[in-house]
């Protein structure tokens with residue numbers, strides 16, 4: 046790593062993860078190719094954003110989700126580290142949200158010498174199940190637990206056995222659908238959850254301020270993972286697991302503008318785009334707007 050970390054003032058390199066191995070609907074594997082086709086990330090003032098690669102599940106792993114996610118996660122770690130080492134800002138585009146395991150393991154590794162990693166998890170769900178608590182067994186409901194060190198060893202030991210995130214440096218924004226097992230885990234760990242009720246009561250601006258304090262305090266840098274299902278499905282239907290009562294695209298984009306050029310903001314992720322459920326690429330455009338929000342004009 047170079048002494049100064051990449052910010053969104055630098056070049057942004059997109060790593061696509063064209064996989065739905067962790068989710069029931071295969072269409073979100075088409076997300077990265079669709080977003081690249083629509084060029085939603087390219088309408089930026091300085092054209093500093095470019096696709097690096099799109100990772101895919103090898104044929105041999107297509108029927109073994111755990112192996113597929115573990116293999117892709119390993120490849121992502123290398124890609125994310127390489128982008129950071131080159132002084133660029135990584136933007137990972139899923140695929141289902143199990144891509145977060147590889148993304149944040151890679152960023153954790155790159156920051157390890159400097160200090161812990163903070164993470165804002167923007168999602169309608171908690172994604173904090175393990176195989177022991179998950180009703181569906183789908184891995185896209187588990188990535189945050191894995192990063193905190195809980196779950197199947199094939200996933201928690203990606204790039205080393207240690208937990209990639211400490212609970213005190215993590216928070217969730219936009220939650221409105223969850224099961225008891227995952228809520229219990231986050232509660233026991235003391236992870237701060239800003240659910241939609243709190244956001245509607247206090248306003249996203251105030252909540253986002255508090256979230257930034259959590260992920261900045263005592264960390265070497267922080268990232269943002271956006272599950273597009275955090276957005277309201279009446280406005281943005283193109284996601285794998287829509288839940289009513291979400292964030293408006295404009296309010297989330299406005300909150301994210303706070304991160305423009307922030308040197309401690311080191312990586313971003315956007316997951317769960319499902320082009321087959323989208324209406325006239327509205328949700329694809331939303332993904333583009335959320336990324337453009339963090340880029341300095």
Ligand SMILES: [Mn+2]
Nearest residue numbers: 142168172272
């Ligand atoms: Mn998610």
